[in-house]
Each structure stands twice: as C-alpha cells, then as structure tokens.
Amino acid sequence: MAMEHLRWRPTVNERDFIESALQSDLRVDGRRSFDFRRLDISFGRGCVFVEWVVIIDVVAVSFREDGSSEVQLGETRVMGYVTAQLVPPYRDRPNEGTLAIFTEFSPMADPAFEPGRPGESAIELGRVIDRGLRESRAVDMESLCVVAGKYVWSVRVDLHILDNGGNLIDAANIAALAALSTFRRPECTVGGEDGQQVTVHDAEVRDPIPLTIHHLPIAVTFAYFGEGNIVVVDPTYKEEAVMGGRMTATVNSNGDVCAIQKAGGEGVMSSVIMQCLRIASVKAADVTSKIRTAVEKYATEKALKKVKRLPASMSQKTNAPDVTMVDKGDDKLGSQSVETLSDVQQISKDPSVVIEANDHEDAKPMITESSTEVKTTSSSGAAVESDEAQEIRSPKSLKDAIKPKHKRKKRKDNRS
Amino acid sequence: MVIHLQVGTLVYARVVKANSIMNPELSCMDAMGKSTEFTDLKGGYMFDTSTGLSRMLLSSPTCPVLEALGKKLSFEIAVGMNGRVWVNAPSPSNVILVSNAIIKSESLSAIQQKVMVENLLQRVS
Numbered sequence: 366m367a368m369e370h371l372r373w374r375p376t377v378n379e380r381d382f383i384e385s386a387l388q389s390d391l392r393v394d395g396r397r398s399f400d401f402r403r404l405d406i407s408f409g410r411g412c413v414f415v416e417w418v419v420i421i422d423v424v425a426v427s428f429r430e431d432g433s434s435e436v437q438l439g440e441t442r443v444m445g446y447v448t449a450q451l452v453p454p455y456r457d458r459p460n461e462g463t464l465a466i467f468t469e470f471s472p473m474a475d476p477a478f479e480p481g482r483p484g485e486s487a488i489e490l491g492r493v494i495d496r497g498l499r500e501s502r503a504v505d506m507e508s509l510c511v512v513a514g515k516y517v518w519s520v521r522v523d524l525h526i527l528d529n530g531g532n533l534i535d536a537a538n539i540a541a542l543a544a545l546s547t548f549r550r551p552e553c554t555v556g557g558e559d560g561q562q563v564t565v566h567d568a569e570v571r572d573p574i575p576l577t578i579h580h581l582p583i584a585v586t587f588a589y590f591g592e593g594n595i596v597v598v599d600p601t602y603k604e605e606a607v608m609g610g611r612m613t614a615t616v617n618s619n620g621d622v623c624a625i626q627k628a629g630g631e632g633v634m635s636s637v638i639m640q641c642l643r644i645a646s647v648k649a650a651d652v653t654s655k656i657r658t659a660v661e662k663y664a665t666e667k668a669l670k671k672v673k674r675l676p677a678s679m680s681q682k683t684n685a686p687d688v689t690m691v692d693k694g695d696d697k698l699g700s701q702s703v704e705t706l707s708d709v710q711q712i713s714k715d716p717s718v719v720i721e722a723n724d725h726e727d728a729k730p731m732i733t734e735s736s737t738e739v740k741t742t743s744s745s746g747a748a749v750e751s752d753e754a755q756e757i758r759s760p761k762s763l764k765d766a767i768k769p770k771h772k773r774k775k776r777k778d779n780r781s
Numbered sequence: 782m783v784i785h786l787q788v789g790t791l792v793y794a795r796v797v798k799a800n801s802i803m804n805p806e807l808s809c810m811d812a813m814g815k816s817t818e819f820t821d822l823k824g825g826y827m828f829d830t831s832t833g834l835s836r837m838l839l840s841s842p843t844c845p846v847l848e849a850l851g852k853k854l855s856f857e858i859a860v861g862m863n864g865r866v867w868v869n870a871p872s873p874s875n876v877i878l879v880s881n882a883i884i885k886s887e888s889l890s891a892i893q894q895k896v897m898v899e900n901l902l903q904r905v906s
Contacts, residue, residue, distance in 0.1 A: 382826040
C-alpha cells in the first residue's frame with residue numbers, strides 16, 4: 366500500500382524500552398496503567414470547519430454554533446459536528462429518524478492518512494462509534510419523526526481528526542457525544558389542509574430543540590502487550606505502534622455494555638476481558654460526568670448571552686439630568702460623545718424610534734456589557750448612539766451632554 | 782569497512798552528504814578521521830523534539846535542565862541536530878523522568894527549568 370512507507374515505525378530501542386518499562390508498570394509519559402490522559406472539551410464558536418485546505422486555498426469555511434465540539438485527549442484532537450436535514454424515512458421504518466456517522470481522517474493529523482477514500486482504520490472507527498450509538502439506542506429516533514412516512518430528521522455527525530496522538534476511537538466518540546448533546550434542531554410544525562405541510566421555523570422565531578439522548582455510551586480502549594498479560598488504558602501513538610493487540614469496550618454509566626470491538630491482534634484470556642470491562646465501566650462514569658459538566662457549562666453560557674440587559678438609564682424614562690450613569694463609562698463617554706454628538710442630537714429628537722431600535726437588537730447581545738468596550742474601540746455603531754441618546758435625555762447645553770451639572774468637578778478656570 | 786545493521790537500529794552518526802540527488806552518506810568518524818562515540822545506540826529510549834530544543838540541549842555551557850537533572854540522577858544522553866534525543870539510565874523510571882523533563886523544558890526560562898526539575902524530583906523521591 367502506498368501509505369506504508371509513511372507510517373511511522375518505532376526503533377528497536379523504543380519498542381524494547383516501552384515493553385520493559387511496562388513490565389515494571391511504568392508508562393513512558395508517566396501515567397499509571399489505567400489512567401486516561403487529560404481531557405478537554407470545548408464547544409461552539411471555537412470551532413471552524415475547513416474543507417480541503419490546500420496550503421493557500423480554502424474551499425469552504427463554515428462556523429457552527431450549536432452542535433460542534435472539539436475534544437483534546439492528550440495529544441489527540443478530534444472535532445465533531447452535527448447537522449440535520451428533513452428527508453423521507455426508510456421504507457421499513459416510517460416513523461424513525463436516521464443517524465449517520467462520517468469520519469474524515471485528514472492528512473494533517475498523521476502523514477499515514479491519505480486524503481480521499483477512508484482507510485481501514487477510518488471505517489473501523491466510524492463503525493465502532495455508530496454501533497455504540499445505534500445499537501444501544503442512545504439517541505431517540507422516534508422523536509425525530511415529523512410526518513410518519515414522509516418527513517423525518519436525518520442527523521449526520523461528522524468527525525474530523527485534527528491530530529493523531531493515539532486512541533482516536535475514544536476521543537472521536539467523546540466528540541460525537543458532546544456535539545450531539547449541544548446540537549439543536551429547528552422546531553417544525555405540521556399544518557396545512559391535509560396535515561402534510563411542514564413549516565420549519567427559523568431559529569430567531571422559535572427556539573431550536575435539543576435531541577433526546579437517553580444515555581452516553583463511552584468508548585474505552587485497551588492495549589495489550591507482552592502476550593496479553595499487560596493491559597493499559599488509552600494508549601498513546603507510540604504505544605499503539607508497539608502494542609500486540611487492542612480492544613475497545615463501549616460502556617455507559619449505568620453499567621450496560623453497548624459494544625465491544627476486538628479486531629485481530631493477540632489472543633487475550635477471558636478473565637482479562639472481564640477485568641477490562643469492569644475497568645471500562647469505572648472509566649465511563651468518570652468521562653460521562655466530564656462530558657455532562659462541559660455541556661452544562663456551555664448551555665449556561667449560551668443562556669446568559671441571550672438575556673438582554675438593558676442599560677441602567679433606561680429605567681428612568683423621565684428626562685432627568687441626574688441620571689445614574691455607569692461609572693466606568695464616564696470618562697470614556699466624555700471623550701466619545703464629543704465626536705458623536707451631532708448624531709446623538711439627531712437621534713434624541715426622535716426618542717421613540719430609538720427605543721424601538723433598541724428592543725429589536727436581538728442579534729446584538731450584551732448591549733450594556735459591551736457598550737463600554739465598544740466605546741473604547743471607538744466604533745460608532747447604532748448601539749452606542751442609542752445608548753448615549755437614552756442617557757442624555759435633554760441636553761441643555763453641550764457641556765450638559767458630556768456631563769450633567771451635578772457630576773462636574775468645580776474648576777476655577779472652567780465655570781459651567 | 783561495511784557495517785551490517787538491522788532495520789530499526791538507532792544510529793548516532795555524522796552526516797557527510799545529504800542532498801536530493803545522491804544517496805545520503807553517514808560516517809562513524811568525525812571530520813578529522815578519528816573514531817569517536819558515533820555508533821549504534823543500544824538500550825535506552827528515544828523521543829522526538831523540535832530542532833530548537835535540540836540546539837538548546839547541545840549548547841555550551843550546559844543548558845539548565847540537563848544541569849539540574851545531572852546533579853541528582855545519573856544518565857547518558859545523545860542529542861541529534863534533527864531533533865531526536867536518546868536517553869539511557871540504569872533504571873527505566875529515571876529514563877522516563879529525564880525524557881519528560883526535557884520535553885517540558887522547551888518553553889521555560891532557565892529559572893523555570895530548574896524549578897520544574899526540582900518539583901519533579903521531589904514528587905518522585
């Protein structure tokens with residue numbers, strides 16, 4: 366095969382050392398036999414999906430907010446993202462949605478990966494994750510049905526391997542679960558004369574809804590060395606090159622075994638397999654809690670962003686120069702409002718218009734919180750001007766517009 | 782003199798010629814013709830680092846991380862300009878300690894390196 370010459374081969378020294386160190390229960394990166402590497406899960410705007418980067422050209426770039434995750438397990442990095450489409454269902458399952466897993470082994474992850482057709486390991490990874498989710502019915506398919514026999518949601522999970530540091534299956538599985546947990550599909554209503562017309566609502570009109578996920582099946586990979594006697598969890602890239610065999614057990618935190626994959630490699634005794642399954646259920650509980658905390662943290666951050674915070678001055682609509690202004694904004698207001706004053710005076714003549722503009726600014730979250738920063742970066746967007754218009758209710762004079770009388774410091778040379 | 786080596790042997794050698802047209806040429810003797818410690822390395826562990834780190838390890842005076850490690854542990858080390866580093870010590874735990882310390886020292890300043898090595902040695906002993 367063409368890619369054989371690109372596959373990294375360990376030297377005799379590395380192979381001997383890794384095996385002999387494992388005899389004394391030492392792993393090369395200092396971990397213990399059953400320790401996972403450090404797991405980091407991040408979501409949302411941090412992820413950019415770039416398709417076919419050819420040094421200079423970028424063919425397609427898309428930002429995904431909901432339903433994209435990036436997982437880093439030690440040196441291994443995997444990005445997952447979820448999309449959904451309305452399609453006709455399969456004939457034999459007219460009231461179930463579908464779930465499909467696609468993997469992309471990019472050559473930037475490992476020189477042994479070739480672009481184009483997925484290789485053997487890519488197909489195996491896709492199958493293991495697919496089996497773990499589908500057979501255990503982790504994602505509820507019947508809730509994805511919109512019109513039985515005509516329209517169902519087809520959920521597609523794309524997994525991109527960004528960096529191969531060993532143990533891709535576990536990392537990709539976590540990425541898939543994290544992405545599915547944060548994915549929101551648009552809400553749709555069925556109506557029309559015959560009850561067959563489906564209206565898919567935009568995210569601005571109706572909040573998108575999450576998928577129903579019953580449990581999280583976690584994949585735990587074991588590597589075997591030295592004729593099946595020595596077992597380690599979460600092998601690194603070098604350990605994978607040296608190992609004799611590998612087994613992946615997909616277990617959930619309830620203790621159910623969702624899938625087991627052992628493709629070739631050394632023979633292993635059944636007692637060792639049972640021990641591995643016990644270890645896997647312990648690890649699965651740990652990883653499940655990590656995924657859940659990360660997902661909750663992201664959900665609360667998103668919810669906070671949506672909360673519209675009105676500026677403090679809006680509460681006092683009567684024109685009063687002694688309006689409570691944000692202290693931080695004071696000095697910055699002074700410098701900025703001189704420049705934008707002409708615009709402000711124009712707007713303040715029509716306060717009703719300004720209020721409406723403020724209310725419809727759904728797309729601009731955190732108006733007040735970012736207003737001080739917006740002012741410092743001297744961007745005169747509509748938000749800034751409307752804020753200043755609210756706070757400067759009735760400018761009696763230019764100086765009043767900058768700072769109301771009661772806030773000005775008394776200066777000998779500058780009587781106001 | 783023909784040296785027979787197995788595929789996968791680790792060799793510490795001097796590069797005489799390496800260009801795209803001809804086969805590369807390695808030598809076990811240094812530029813003067815004296816035979817030195819260039820040889821095939823037995824035992825120990827090898828890992829990859831950046832070429833910048835390997836230059837730092839080869840610099841004289843000895844770089845802080847190697848000095849701090851050398852005070853407490855006994856080990857031998859071979860550093861290649863291509864970023865490959867070979868470490869050997871009597872016990873595997875020492876080898877692992879030295880290799881992890883070197884990998885982590887890349888972005889640290891001299892004082893930070895000394896502190897990192899001290900913490901590492903304290904945790905182990």
